[in-house]
Amino acid sequence: MKRIGSLLQDRLALLSLFIITSTLLAGIFAPWIAPNDPEEVHMELRFASASWEYLLGNDHLGRCVLSRLIYGIRPSVLGVLAVLAISVGIGTAIGFIAGYFKGKLDALLMRICDIMLSFPGYVMTLGIIGILGVGLQHILLAFVLMKWSWFARIIRTSVMQYADAEYVKFSKTLGIGSLRIIWKHIVPVTVPVIAVTSSSAFSSMVLQLSGYSFLGLGVQAPHAEWGMMLNEAREVMFSRPELLLAPGITTILFVSAVHFFTDALQVALDPKLGSSGRKKQRKGRFQTANLQGSEVA
C-alpha cells in the first residue's frame, strides 16, 4: 500500500492515470457521452470545421469527428485491454505452473513458448488475418495467440526467482499446499512484474492494432477506430492536413500516458529502487520496461 501511495504522490503518474481512466470510461459510456451518432453521414457538412454542434468538426463524409473518436475507444483501447487481460491470464497461469512445479512440464511448456516466440509477431498476425479474413476479432485473436507465450516466459522467470526462496521451502516442509504457497508467497512478489509487463505491452498493442486498422485489415467501415480514422484522414492529407490532428493527438496522448504510467509503476513497485532517492532519479522518467519483444507499430 505504501508503494501505491508513493505512486499517487507522483503528479505525472496521477495525470497519466487520469487520462487512462477517463479514456476507458468514455469508451464504456460512449453512447451517453458522444454528442452525435458516429456513423451518421451529412454530405452537406463535409470537412466542416469545428462548430458548437460538432466540436471537432466533420470528416470526409460529414460525420462527427469527436463522436467517432469516442466510439473508436471501444475497439482501439477496450478491445486491446480485453485481449491483454486474456493473454496475461493465460500467460500467468502457465508461467506459474512452469515456474513453480518445474520439471518436465516446465520443459514442455517452455518449448511450446519457444516455438510461439520464434514466429515474428507481425508476420504471424498477418498470417492469421490472411487465413481467417479481415476483421477486428481476428486481429485480437492473433494478439492472444502471439502474446501469451511472451507473458508466460517473463512470469515464469520471475516465479522461479522466488520458488526456491527459503520461506517457500520452509512452507513446503511444513506441508502447506502448493496453491496456498503460490497465493500467499509468490503471487504478491510477482504482481509488480506482471503489472509492469502488461502495462508496457498495452501501449505497444494499442499502436499495433491501430497500425493494422490503418492498413485496412482491422475494423471495417463504417465503424470508427483511431487507426482507421487516421487512414481516412491520410487520403485527404494534402488538402486537409488538419484532419490528422484529432486522431493523431488522441493516440499520442493516450499512448504516452500509458508509457508514463508504466515508468511510474516500475519505479513505485520495484523494491530495489524503493528507498534510495538517487537511484530513483537515475532510473529516470523516460524509460520503458521490457523492450524485449516490444514491436513498434
Next chain:
Amino acid sequence: MSGYIFRRSLLAIPLLLVISFLTFVLNALSPMDPAELVLHAQGVPRITDELITATRTALGMDQPFLIRYLDWLFSCLQLDFGNSYVTGKPVWSMLGPAFLNTLELTILSVVAVIAASIGLGIVCALTEGRWLDKSIRGAAFVLTSMPSYLLAALLVWYFSVKLDWLPTTGKETVQSYILPVSVITISYAGHYFRIVRSAMLMNLNEDYVLFGRACGLPESRITIRLLRNSLQVAVSVFCMAIPIILGSTVVIENLFAWPGLGMLSVKSILSRDFPIIQAYVLVLAAAFVVVNTFSDIINALINPKLRENDL
C-alpha cells in the same frame, strides 16, 4: 566454441520443421475451400461441383494430410511454393524480389538504427541530466508514442509536399530510400538508444571508472572503455532488433508503396491469395529463426558466460 555453434545450429532444424508444420496447419484452418477460392480468383463464371472436384484433385487435396504436408515441404525446400491463386504465376517469382526489397530496407534501417542509438546513447549518457539529454529523451518519448504511420504521414506531408525535396512513394531513386529508412530509424532508435544510455550510466558507477579517474586517465580514454563495456549489452539487443524490424516493415512499406514483402502480403490478404500468405509466413519465420541463431552465436562469441548455460 565450435561445439556450441554446432549444437546451436542443430537446434534450429527441429524448430524450422515445427514452424513449417504450423504454417501448413494454419492454411488448413482456413474456413474456405481452396478449390472454390481458386475458381473464384480465376474468375470462373459458373462453379459446378464437378469443377470443384477436378480442381481439388489438381491441387492434390484428395491426398491424406501428412502426405500433403511432406509434399509441400519438399517443394518448399526447392523454393516451389505453388502458384498464386490470383495471377497464376509461381509464388516465388513474386515473393523473391519482394523479399530482397524488404531485406534491403531492413539492412539499411538496422544500420541506421544502430548508428543512431549508439550515437544518441553516448551523447545522452555523457550529458546526463543536462538539457541536451533531457530534450533528446523528451523528443524520443513523443516520437515513440506516435504510431509510425502518423510520423511517416507528417514527414511525407512536410518533405515531399511542402518542400518537394523527396518522392512520396515508390522505390526508384536513392532519394526514395530516405523517408522510409528515417521513419523506421526514428521509431526504433527512440527505443534502443535508452538501452545504450542506461548501460553506459550503469558502467559509469563501476569502480574501474573511479579508479581510472583517480589515476588521472584522460576522460576520452575512460569513455572508450565505458563504451566497449556498455556495447556488450547493446549488441544482444540489436541482434534481437533485426528480425523485429524485418517483420514489422509492413506498415511503412504500404505507406510508401515499397515493393516489398509487407505490401505483397497485405495485397494477398485482401485478395485471399493463400499460397502467397503461406509462403510469406514460412519465409519470414524461417528468416527469423536463422537470424536468431546467428545472434545467439554472436552473443556467445562476445560473452563466454552465455556458452555454458542455456543449452
